[in-house]
Amino acid sequence: MPLDAAPSRTARLAVMPRRILRRHYRLMAALLLCAAAALAVHHFTPAPPPTDAVVVAAADLPAGTVLSAADLALAQLPAGAVPAGSAASTQPLVGQRLATALRAGSPVFDTSIVGPGLLAGAPQGTVAVPVRPADPSTVQLVSPGQLVDIVLSSGNGFDEPAGSTVLARAVPVLWKADDGGASPTLLGSQEPDGLVVVAAAPSDATNLAGASSRGNIFLVLVG
Known part of the structure; x- marks a missing residue:
């Protein structure tokens, strides 16, 4: 092998990167420009809010x-x-x-x-009271937010004089059961269907407690 063969090979290897650079400088410039743009976008893009x-x-x-x-x-x-x-x-x-x-x-x-959240925003001392109207189908006429008077009808008009007493006036309905007209179970207790929960003042709650055992409960829709 000639003595000058090794130096000439080394010279060719040194020149090769410059040839590649000249041949592909546009592509490399485009890649560098894209990388710079990506870094700029990343730098100036705000972090997502928490x-x-x-x-x-x-x-x-x-x-x-x-x-x-x-x-x-x-x-x-x-x-x-x-x-x-x-x-x-x-x-x-x-x-x-x-x-x-x-x-x-x-x-x-x-x-x-x-639950207790139904009373959010109600006056201090307001309580949630469940009532069961005598006619469960009337439950379908009310909706949460509706104001109702609650009336107790007692007596039968024969051996006991008939009479009606307003137990609570313009109390808001908080919740009602979906399906009125549920029948008693085999144990004699009724399902929650037909129940209405109202927001009442403590004095009205006292009148409403156990009212269904003293007669028939009726709901009267008010404005």
């Missing part, structure tokens, strides 16, 4: 639904925008009964559930 989880209805749910895990979903709202009274976890809500109908995607509030 979010909080809120439980929402996974589908349209009617009032009276006993919630299951399939009825609920988690949505993300901007931190600080989660409404008061909503839930961040589905677990405490499973098995609870809805007091009002919910549209798909609506948050599940404490006021949506049969």
Whole structure:
């Protein structure tokens, strides 16, 4: 092998990167430009805002639904925008009964559930009182938020004089059972169907307690 063969090979290897650079400089320039643009976009793009989880209805749910895990979903709202009274976890809500109908995607509030949350915003001392009208079909005429007078009808007009007493006036309905007209069970006790829960002042609650044992309860819708 000639003595000058090694130096010439080394020279060719040194020149090769420059040839490749000249041949593909446009492609490499484009790649460098894209990388620079990506870095700039990443640098100037603000970080996503923090979010909080809120439980929402996974589908349209009617009032009276006993919630299951399939009825609920988690949505993300901007931190600080989660409404008061909503839930961040589905677990405490499973098995609870809805007091009002919910549209798909609506948050599940404490006021949506049969329980103490129904009295949110009520005057101090207000209590939730269940009443069972004598005619369960009348339950279908009322809805949560409707104001009703509660009337006790006693006597039979024969051996006992008939009379009516207003036990509570213009009390709001908090919740009603879905299906009026339930029949007694084999043990003689009735199912929750036909029940109405109203918000009453303590004095009215005293009058309403056990009223059904003194006669027939009727609901009168008021404006």
